[in-house]
Amino acid sequence: MAHEHKLEIxxxxxxxxxNTAKIxxxxxxxxxxxxxxxxxxxAKPEALMGKFLGMKILNWIFIILTIVKAYYxxxxxxxxxxxxxxxxxxxxWTAVFLILYLVFILLQEGGYIESVxxxxxxxxxF
Amino acid sequence: xxTTVATGTxxxxxxxxxxxxxxxxxxxxxxxxxxxxxxxxSAFLAAYGFSRFKFIDSWPIADEVFTHFPFLHGVEAPMYxxxxxxxxxxMSSVTMVLAVDAGHHMNKAKVTIYMxxxxxxxxxxxxSQAWEWNxxxxxxxxxxxxxxxxxLQFVDAEGHRVAVADFAKVETGTRTQHESKNGLWxxxxxxxxxxxxxxxxxGLAAHPDVLVRTQIINAEGEKTVLSREESIKQLKENGRxxxxxxNLHVNEYGSPLFADFFFFITGFHGFHVFSGxxxxxxxxxxxxxxxxxxxKSYEMVEKVGLYWHFVDLVWVFVFTFFYLV
Numbered sequence: 001m002a003h004e005h006k007l008e009i010x011x012x013x014x015x016x017x018x019n020t021a022k023i024x025x026x027x028x029x030x031x032x033x034x035x036x037x038x039x040x041x042x043a044k045p046e047a048l049m050g051k052f053l054g055m056k057i058l059n060w061i062f063i064i065l066t067i068v069k070a071y072y073x074x075x076x077x078x079x080x081x082x083x084x085x086x087x088x089x090x091x092x093w094t095a096v097f098l099i100l101y102l103v104f105i106l107l108q109e110g111g112y113i114e115s116v117x118x119x120x121x122x123x124x125x126f
Numbered sequence: 127x128x129t130t131v132a133t134g135t136x137x138x139x140x141x142x143x144x145x146x147x148x149x150x151x152x153x154x155x156x157x158x159x160x161x162x163x164x165x166x167x168s169a170f171l172a173a174y175g176f177s178r179f180k181f182i183d184s185w186p187i188a189d190e191v192f193t194h195f196p197f198l199h200g201v202e203a204p205m206y207x208x209x210x211x212x213x214x215x216x217m218s219s220v221t222m223v224l225a226v227d228a229g230h231h232m233n234k235a236k237v238t239i240y241m242x243x244x245x246x247x248x249x250x251x252x253x254s255q256a257w258e259w260n261x262x263x264x265x266x267x268x269x270x271x272x273x274x275x276x277x278l279q280f281v282d283a284e285g286h287r288v289a290v291a292d293f294a295k296v297e298t299g300t301r302t303q304h305e306s307k308n309g310l311w312x313x314x315x316x317x318x319x320x321x322x323x324x325x326x327x328x329g330l331a332a333h334p335d336v337l338v339r340t341q342i343i344n345a346e347g348e349k350t351v352l353s354r355e356e357s358i359k360q361l362k363e364n365g366r367x368x369x370x371x372x373n374l375h376v377n378e379y380g381s382p383l384f385a386d387f388f389f390f391i392t393g394f395h396g397f398h399v400f401s402g403x404x405x406x407x408x409x410x411x412x413x414x415x416x417x418x419x420x421x422k423s424y425e426m427v428e429k430v431g432l433y434w435h436f437v438d439l440v441w442v443f444v445f446t447f448f449y450l451v
Contacts, residue, residue: 008161019227027220038209040188041450043242049347059451062359066446070439077223077435091157101170106172110179117180123344126274 006081009072026076033065150425156432163398167440170394171447174387184276184341184378187349188449192260208449211254212441215399218247219438222431229424233412237424244434250402255396262388265371269378270326272364272434277380279339280330281298281351290368292440293336294321294329319368327362341380389446395444405430 005009007022009029016022031064048058070091075081080088117124147154189204196207225240231262268290270278280288301322302317330336338357342350352360369376377385407432419425 013212018226019230023220023223023227024296028215030216031326034209034212034216037446037450038205041205062446062450066442069442073219073435073442075438077219077438078432079226082148084147087149087154087157090147091161095161095168098165099172102168103172103175106176110127111177111182114182118183120239125276126272 003078004082009021009076022076026072030069030072033069037062135417148279153432154430154445155255160432160436161437162442164196166312167391167394167443170266170387170391171443173393175445177381177387178403181383183343184381185343186341186384187343189261190349191379192258194235194266196257207254207258208445211258212445213250214247214251214254215438215441218244218251219435220376221247222434226424226428226431229418229427232419232422232424234419237413237418237427238410241413241427245406245410248399248406248434252399252403253439255392258393259389262385263371263373265369267378268355268368268370270323270361270365271367273366274364275382276364277341277369278361278365278376279341279349279378280336283335283337285339288336290321290326290329290370291335291449292324295332296321296325320370321368323365323368326365326368327358328337330358330361335445341397365405369383390447391444395437395440396441402430402437403433405426405433 005022006020007017009026010023013115014025016025020085028125040061044058048056050057050061074092116122143149149157171174192205192208194200194207195203214397219434221240225237225244226288228240266278266289267287269280270290280290281295282288301318303318304310305315306312306314330338334354336357337354338352338360340350340352340360344350367376369378371378371387372382372388374382374386374389377383379385411428412418413424413425418426
């Protein structure tokens with residue numbers, strides 16, 4: 001079987017000449033994202049401390065950047081970009097749907113228990 | 127007796143002749159394993175989120191917990207070490223994908239080198255994690271656990287942490303360890319805490335610049351520091367036990383659940399890295415022996431590569447949810 005790779009990332013904005021070049025390009029991008037994450041984590045700019053949908057903007061940025069990194073690891077290192085659409089959807093949609101469901105249920109419940117603690121029926125400050 | 131039945135469809139789609147989804151059996155099954163493993167990890171991380179939401183206003187701040195860097199004692203270096211670990215793992219993912227690429231070109235020498243580098247990267251990562259665990263278990267400053275299981279830490283006027291060892295008034299000969307040979311033979315006693323509550327209470331009274339810091343996060347997102355009078359009162363009334371470092375029962379940095387999840391999730395991930403390294407070593411030797419050269423396909427490198435990238439993928443999330451958010 002031939003091993004053709006799709007050699008463009010960012011929807012065709014960046015094209016690479018060979019698969020090896022693409023790998024190094026993706027590494028540079030992932031490193032760049034990680035450096036931004038660490039820099040933001042250390043600096044914690046005051047401007048990003050505001051809340052958006054119940055969570056700090058900074059935390060939203062971290063989570064979005066993480067998903068971006070996960071996308072490029074899966075698509076280019078694991079060659080998901082080169083698999084057929086059906087396999088891609090079986091793997092990605094299943095995982096994404098179940099994870100969203102699980103996270104919603106557990107965080108909702110955690111928030112509820114916190115509200116029970118906070119409303120004063122349980123004392124834990126001693 | 128011949129148990130196979132010729133159906134006349136061998137080699138055709140209905141007879142399993144073509145590859146479903148144009149992926150080979152091994153690769154597809156590796157993908158499905160990865161999906162199920164991803165769900166296991168997300169269940170753990172979601173459970174961590176659950177506990178964190180439950181104690182949202184008293185959860186430890188990760189930057190204050192993981193501030194150590196090897197060979198730099200006493201230097202506050204939050205996150206640099208995990209950033210280094212992340213980079214090592216991404217780098218070993220890159221050498222893995224380069225090995226896969228060299229495999230497609232049937233270049234045995236290159237596959238060998240890249241597999242070797244991948245194994246080295248994995249070993250560095252597991253070693254770094256062991257160091258991280260060791261630092262976390264040993265702890266640095268020590269703290270006091272209250273009746274209610276909360277943690278009281280000590281800070282100076284500028285808000286820097288103060289080690290209990292630096293101010294506690296040590297008394298000699300206060301308490302001897304109970305042993306079954308000199309006491310009740312059927313009763314065990316765990317290790318005695320390094321400092322008794324009396325020693326810490328007296329030490330706090332004798333050092334006017336030391337204050338107590340509670341776990342409650344205030345409006346500025348920092349832990350609340352009590353006034354001098356409140357500090358003495360809080361420690362005297364509620365302090366029960368000196369704790370140093372972290373284990374599954376106590377955690378000097380805050381909620382014991384934080385330590386439990388840290389050990390469980392990074393431990394489970396570390397186990398994945400370890401088994402990945404073992405698989406990589408097996409494949410590495412197969413490459414050297416020329417197994418895949420004879421098979422005329424380096425697909426095994428690709429399959430084990432999928433697993434290795436997955437381990438990297440999980441770490442990206444662990445890094446975010448444990449250290450950044």
